[in-house]
Amino acid sequence: MMHPPLAVDEVDRFAAHRGDDAWLGDAWEKAQIVVCDPERERIDADEDGLRYYDAGTAPDGPRVYLGGEDPPVFAVFADLPEGLPGRWIKPTWAPRDLAVAVEAIGIGHWHATYRFHPTTGEPLSARMAGWELSGANGRPVFPRTDPAVIVLIDDGADRVLLAQHQRYGGQPKPAVAQNTIGASAQSTRSGRYACIAGFVEPGESAEAAVHREVAEEVGIRLDRLDYVSSQPWPYP
Structure with a gap:
């Protein structure tokens, strides 16, 4: 692991x-x-x-x-x-x-x-x-922790799907998904490529949050989820 x-x-x-x-x-x-x-x-x-x-x-x-x-x-x-x-x-x-x-x-x-x-x-x-x-x-x-999920989407053909988040005029532009060879991401003038991520909502499991966030951000359905690991993240 x-x-x-x-x-x-x-x-x-x-x-x-x-x-x-x-x-x-x-x-x-x-x-x-x-x-x-x-x-x-x-x-x-x-x-x-x-x-x-x-x-x-x-x-x-x-x-x-x-x-x-x-x-x-x-x-x-x-x-x-x-x-x-x-x-x-x-x-x-x-x-x-x-x-x-x-x-x-x-x-x-x-x-x-x-x-x-x-x-x-x-x-x-x-x-x-x-x-x-x-x-x-x-x-x-007492201290509270807000759980979040980070997802790397793999198509099984040595490709991953990353989202390109763009900002213009101070307002966020809807995410645009692009197929990228390899897991490395690069900065561009129009934004950065990143894994899909988001907070777990009340009454939601981590798995359900993965499916929801992926559907909201890139509009696709996932066939299978594989848990990798977890770590603390001290920033909001």
Whole structure:
């Protein structure tokens, strides 16, 4: 089975520690800390991997315990300076850096977008080491993940079907499908070739989402689905 680069499990999350404030306080003093800017979907890193701080050098900001015991790993949410690359996670990073990055960016995006309770409208504050948000009424809100599917359509004759997404005048142009030899895609002046992809809708299985998205985007029916693998994706 294919192993996508972000499908790594290098940091034990130790969820039992999230409610132990005394343990978390001690862990912070010896932690490795990454800095994430959820508003800009960035994390402090360079080509070689993440930059780690300690308790004395990390900036002020909300913090989340990501996992680990030796050492513990935390993320701090703070503004990062202009000029740092956005959405920069390189598959050549060490697996541990990839695991920390996708967890930090994903939980950071949740904090940035869930500031008020979806039912009561109350402001939310963090509990459980950043893994739970609650208002004055005590009703908790937990992190959400939106599942999506990415599909490579193969005709059995060593050809794949990719969609050419074009934009003009700021408005999206309907997808145009083109047969392309090989799985590589190229940029053109009129757009980029890409696999069919989309979010799973409420009440829908992943398989049903594949059939629907393919029908909507390129107007064809599929004979068979083969599951390949899954991976986390921290960006909205």
